[in-house]
Amino acid sequence: xxxxKYILLAMAMTAMLPHQTQxxxxxxxxxxxxxxxxxxxxxxxxxxxxxxxxSVWYDHKTKFLExxxxxxxxxREYFANTLNQPHRTCIVVFGLTxxxxxxxxxxxxxxxxxxxxSRYELRTLNENEFRFKPVNMAREDE
Numbered sequence: 001x002x003x004x005k006y007i008l009l010a011m012a013m014t015a016m017l018p019h020q021t022q023x024x025x026x027x028x029x030x031x032x033x034x035x036x037x038x039x040x041x042x043x044x045x046x047x048x049x050x051x052x053x054x055s056v057w058y059d060h061k062t063k064f065l066e067x068x069x070x071x072x073x074x075x076r077e078y079f080a081n082t083l084n085q086p087h088r089t090c091i092v093v094f095g096l097t098x099x100x101x102x103x104x105x106x107x108x109x110x111x112x113x114x115x116x117x118s119r120y121e122l123r124t125l126n127e128n129e130f131r132f133k134p135v136n137m138a139r140e141d142e
Contacts (some may be wrong), residue, residue, distance in 0.1 A: 023139045025137065031056035032101035033065075033094035035075045035125075035131060036108055039087060045112050046088075048075070048125045050101055055092065065094045067135035078130050091134075101122035 012018055037046040057066040065071070071092040080086040093108065095101030112122045 023034065024085055025066060025095055026060045027058055027113065028056045030054050031058070031094050031096055032098055033071070033092055034101065034108075035072070035130070035132070036091045037075060037079060037123055039085070041094060043119060044121045044123060046079075046123050046125055047105075047109060049127055050105055051127055051132055051141075053094075053132050053134055055134045055136075057135070058096075060095075063096075065092070066137045068094075070135045071132055074132060075096050075130065088131055 026115070032050050033056075034050045034055055035046075035048040058064060059066060072090040075090040075092065076088060079088045093101070093104050095104060109122070112120045
């Protein structure tokens with residue numbers, strides 16, 4: 001009998017705990033992004049131009065890009081297949097407004113063009129060389 005009371009008490013306490021709601025994913029009609037590519041055993045740094053990408057999914061609450069690994073894999077595959085440089089670290093930075101992404105772009109470039117510019121060779125990839133493709137993050141269970 002005591003055991004059943006403890007089980008019922010545990011179930012009641014679990015029911016009273018706040019439930020975590022799943023983050024709401026939103027599709028932005030367009031967003032801006034750029035890629036940054038480096039190999040830490042090489043002094044050549046690549047950065048793409050700021051690109052407009054249609055239908056970008058992001059988490060409304062955290063403003064975090066969904067499918068970011070897919071976007072960085074697009075960049076990684078470009079370097080592995082086209083430029084024959086397979087071991088590169090690729091990141092993608094995105095913003096919902098042009099002003100926001102330009103600020104991030106300048107901040108990312110600054111260490112490689114400022115005081116330590118002689119240590120690195122910064123190369124820019126324009127949209128004709130590499131272009132991000134939209135990623136569909138729609139869930140099948142919805």
